[in-house]
Amino acid sequence: MRIAIFTDTFYPDINGVAQTLKRLTNFLENQNITFKLFAPASPTEELASCHIHRSKSLSFFMYPECRLAFPNLSQMKSELLNFLPDLIHVATPFNIGLCGVYFSKKLNIPLVGSYHTNFDHYLQSYSLSFLSKLHWNYMHWFYQSCKKIFVPSSVTFQLLKQHGFTNLELWPRGVDCQLFHPYYDKKSVKNRYIRGDSYLLTYVGRLAPEKDLSTLLAAAKSIPSDINQRIHWLIIGDGPLRDELETQAPGNMTFTGYLDGERLAEVYAASDLFVFPSASETFGNVVLESLASGTPVIGAKSGGVQNIIKPGVTGLLCNPGNVHDFSEAILQLLTNEPLRRKMGTSGRNYALTQSWDHILNNLICHYTDVIQEREQQIYA
Incomplete structure (x- = not known):
């Protein structure tokens, strides 16, 4: 052949x-x-x-x-x-x-x-x-x-x-489940990016209009202050909107540029949640990578992402562009650690079948x- x-x-x-x-x-x-x-x-x-x-x-x-x-x-x-x-x-x-x-x-x-x-x-x-x-x-x-x-x-x-x-x-x-897995030293990874015992929330992808990052920024800003002060965001990727997004971003948001290989995998594993508002995906590779890393995903109920996330089992699906849906989903999972852990295990088990x-x-x-x-x- x-x-x-x-x-x-x-x-x-x-x-x-x-x-x-x-x-x-x-x-x-x-x-x-x-x-x-x-x-x-x-x-x-x-x-x-x-x-x-x-x-x-x-x-x-x-x-x-x-x-x-x-x-x-x-x-x-x-x-x-x-x-x-x-x-x-x-x-x-x-x-x-x-x-x-x-x-x-x-x-x-x-x-x-x-x-x-x-x-x-x-x-x-x-x-x-x-x-x-x-x-x-x-x-x-x-x-x-x-x-x-x-x-x-x-x-x-x-x-x-x-x-x-x-x-x-x-x-x-x-997905490469030998690279993307939950067993990295999460504490040392978190210490690299944040101070104290904060939640780490992550986005990975191109920084461009079709990824609907305006919804992500609005959701991040709408979290109640008592929870928000314990959250730090990592925005991983690059693209035409990066300068604009950095200008608009809240103070608890860090833009890392592109990460790959083990540096990316260990961030997935150390994250408490992966948030992905894009409604334009035909599949959503980053969603599957996050699940393989044992990290639940909050994504848009649109495109290929909804074929990967099983709502209530490996993550949550939100109406595309609905800031309230995304902020409520974030709050629901951050305030329920047992559910987050259970979703992380289910996500890993699903990824192992792919x-x-x-x-x-x-x-x-x-x-x-x-x-x-x-x-x-x-x-x-």
Whole structure:
């Protein structure tokens, strides 16, 4: 099996798509499945490596941490002809992804796609809802030749089905329960960020309009003072809203920038609650990471997050954008330590069932089905 993957974001980019694809390519390598990945160049990496073809790129003005690629089609075609893939997987609907669709048609290679981001919700967040119809028309055109379209959650599956997409398959996300676990030295981690015996509440993600951080800030400010003086917030991540948010934030809120690896995992574990107001998620990797760390999650009852959190068991779900709901949920769990501990244990137990190996083996089975279908058509 030889797989060509086309994506507009990949490691070392920090986002859910890049993280998922890095996990996939690591799995393919471990399983001795040959792959070639086409992605934008990163300022910190060379243009090409053994398995990766990097296209020249520039920082995208709305998201400086993301890259806008300028692919060389003749180089790509040459690499593909030398590689001779059995299957092309397009992961993003932008410049590199478009190249994957083009070469699938040009070279008659079976195509599958994955849908990672709810761009329609992003349009609402940026006051561009008038582009919604155009967006869905484009998405239909982009994915129309895919033999299978992989989606990360049942909510996203239903959303695309309602918009007339077919050939949909679930491709959920797993979590590394050896990295994300509850057994770090929580006291030393807390001492690194806060003084005294305060509650530690955490948010992890991009600092951007579609994450609805205005709701988080408003909820943080609405907590009664007797409880609020015992709370400290860690806002982990970066993005276009960081300067504005730091200006508006209350005094008990610290912005750390990006954290990764063990530094991120130990913060999850040391946190009393993880608060995630985003209503735009197709899955919500950070929610599953928090649960694996034994930390209950308060999230928005929207998107893929509601497929991960079991209300009253692993966390609580709030109406999107409802400041009162979020502040009440925070108070409910902070004032009930036995419930928090029980939720933390349940969250960890759930995360242990979300094995990357099982999930990625299932994806390979879908790859195999598409390749075999193509072979049968050729030899029929």
